[in-house]
Amino acid sequence: MSALFPALVAGSDRPALRLGADTLTYEELAEAAGALAVRIGGAGRVAVWATPTARTAVAVVAALLADVPAIPLNPRTGERELAHILGDSAPSVVLAGAEDVLPAGLAELPRIDVETTVTSFGPVPAAFAFAGGSDASESPALIVYTSGTTGPPKGVVLSSRAIAASLDALEEAWAWTADDVLVHALPLFHVHGLVLGVLGPLRRGGSVRHLGAFSTAGVARELGAGGGTMLFGVPTMYHRIADALADDPALVRALAEARLLVSGSAALPVHDHERITAATGRTVIERYGMTETLMNTSVPLGSHPRPGSVGLPLRGVELRLVEEDGTEMRAYDGESVGEIQVRGPNLFSAYLNRPDATAAAFDGDWFRTGDVAVREPDGYVRIVGRKATDLIKSGGYKIGAGEIENALLDHPAVREAAVTGAPDPDLGERIVAWVVPADAEKPPTAEELADHVAGLLAPHKRPRTVHFLRALPRNDMGKLLKKALPEALHG
Known part of the structure; x- marks a missing residue:
């Protein structure tokens, strides 16, 4: 030893x-x-x-x-x-x-x-x-x-x-x-x-x-x-x-x-x-x-x-x-x-x-x-979220919230973004985006963000609902607390 x-x-x-x-x-x-x-x-x-x-x-x-x-x-x-x-x-x-x-x-x-x-x-x-x-x-x-x-x-x-x-x-x-x-x-x-x-x-x-x-x-x-x-x-x-x-x-x-x-x-x-x-x-x-x-x-x-x-x-x-x-x-x-x-x-x-x-x-x-x-084909790993909170099953697709969050962050009017799933009678789950705009006085429209994601990824990955927040809830390590998002919306 x-x-x-x-x-x-x-x-x-x-x-x-x-x-x-x-x-x-x-x-x-x-x-x-x-x-x-x-x-x-x-x-x-x-x-x-x-x-x-x-x-x-x-x-x-x-x-x-x-x-x-x-x-x-x-x-x-x-x-x-x-x-x-x-x-x-x-x-x-x-x-x-x-x-x-x-x-x-x-x-x-x-x-x-x-x-x-x-x-x-x-x-x-x-x-x-x-x-x-x-x-x-x-x-x-x-x-x-x-x-x-x-x-x-x-x-x-x-x-x-x-x-x-x-x-x-x-x-x-x-x-x-x-x-x-x-x-x-x-x-x-x-x-x-x-x-x-x-x-x-x-x-x-x-x-x-x-x-x-x-x-x-x-x-x-x-x-x-x-x-x-x-x-x-x-x-x-x-x-x-x-x-x-x-x-x-x-x-x-x-x-x-x-x-x-x-x-x-x-x-x-x-x-x-x-x-x-x-x-x-x-x-x-x-x-x-x-x-x-x-x-x-x-x-x-x-x-x-x-x-x-x-x-x-x-x-x-x-x-x-x-x-x-x-x-x-x-x-x-x-x-x-x-x-x-x-x-x-x-x-x-x-x-x-x-x-x-x-x-x-x-x-x-x-x-x-x-x-x-x-x-990826060369073996590199790309994490798309947590199984419990970030794997969204929508319209027959398995979608990782992480890739949609990265697409949203690619929009110049978005400072922070989180994505979750919500029950939907037609899709099973619909994609919900929680966005902190770069300018709180001039946030992008929900339609603009949905089109942005659809253009970068695929139409079935676009958010169907968008909520705007002042900040995303995080813990001491900077990890996003998705379960606290609804509370942040009403806070």
């Missing part, structure tokens, strides 16, 4: 991370995490108050070294959801910063204040580096709770084996090395920000700079003069970047000098792809993953621009599309829609305390993602 973080075990004065006011070298991170690992060894499970600070990184790394499952908590979680997570996961202690004010729901748990500066402890002991820090361990490393869009959040149990497999596959796909400096502002209670955005650089022996809160000025500062080489973001962030490029030459230079721009968690609109590439000469790469699977696919580094595509399966990941009856689809025609199923070493171990949900999530050893997609 090898260490999950070889550079952490070796220790050095190279920068490991900078979050807010704290900058830690690998030696300093090893000392702080090692000291905390000693304190929490044998603790059972630990909750981590996952603020965008260095303390969160120290807490999670310490838990991994001590072979203690860490449960990252979203500081914005509501009272009811927090109670459910704590009752389900039963942590024995909560790790937080000394100045963090914790909600009443955590009052009964013992608290350990996380320190980022330790002077009385040496490098990580070998017992931690090669036991809890193993990259082949099947024991639980993280328990990350889902967003709870289909019921109470489920605890996704991720092993060190899954984390290492996914990060190592990305090393190959993105040519990720110890020389890379990653810049991002993603939440640290989610796999995108925590696993990819913090554990990824530490796995490679590189560096991460977290902005604390996203801003285009912060991106320009850290990617430009700051020497950043990679940027991770979600579509909302890249949209703001695209909006700012025309008036911010420093931002243009910073993006042009970065070697890798990655977007995930939702589809990046084609219009934003085009604006960023036109201004900077850089292509934003999209990848596809989820809490249960970590990363599944990516557009390969150096490939031609493929807006709307999440690329090819990563090394070790098998991917297939299936019909509603579970029959595997063989078509690579860019039109046939099926549910994505995956298998590989990147998969989660189980849903905590939910053997029923775990069993239902698998078709044999294939994980049912619930996402629907098409495959």
Whole structure:
């Protein structure tokens, strides 16, 4: 077995991370995490108050070294959801910063204040580096709770084996090395920000700079003069970047000098792809993953621009599309829609305390993602939505909401767009568009948008109903909350 973080075990004065006011070298991170690992060894499970600070990184790394499952908590979680997570996961202690004010729901748990500066402890002991820090361990490393869009959040149990497999596959796909400096502002209670955005650089022996809160000025500062080489973001962030490029030459230079721009968690609109590439000469790469699977696919580094595509399966990941009856689809025609199923070493171990949900999530050893997609003739995957909310059956056709949303976003008078299905006595379901116009005073007409979509795609894919909104409801990761659309209409 090898260490999950070889550079952490070796220790050095190279920068490991900078979050807010704290900058830690690998030696300093090893000392702080090692000291905390000693304190929490044998603790059972630990909750981590996952603020965008260095303390969160120290807490999670310490838990991994001590072979203690860490449960990252979203500081914005509501009272009811927090109670459910704590009752389900039963942590024995909560790790937080000394100045963090914790909600009443955590009052009964013992608290350990996380320190980022330790002077009385040496490098990580070998017992931690090669036991809890193993990259082949099947024991639980993280328990990350889902967003709870289909019921109470489920605890996704991720092993060190899954984390290492996914990060190592990305090393190959993105040519990720110890020389890379990653810049991002993603939440640290989610796999995108925590696993990819913090554990990824530490796995490679590189560096991460977290902005604390996203801003285009912060991106320009850290990617430009700051020497950043990679940027991770979600579509909302890249949209703001695209909006700012025309008036911010420093931002243009910073993006042009970065070697890798990655977007995930939702589809990046084609219009934003085009604006960023036109201004900077850089292509934003999209990848596809989820809490249960970590990363599944990516557009390969150096490939031609493929807006709307999440690329090819990563090394070790098998991917297939299936019909509603579970029959595997063989078509690579860019039109046939099926549910994505995956298998590989990147998969989660189980849903905590939910053997029923775990069993239902698998078709044999294939994980049912619930996402629907098409495959292009060259094997590239294009996601068209979620099976539960984005697969619309209208007039005998199976239609993915995602491709209609991208077509709507191609209209210059549309700022944001969402598409859903609604019951229709004639069609089965009719296509409904929810649109945020670029100019609220001069919105496009419903007929104009329907003709626009029909011209780009096909007549049967045009929206039959159009609602205009001031904004689309989204969660902390920028993902669209389609179930909240009717409430937004009346809000």
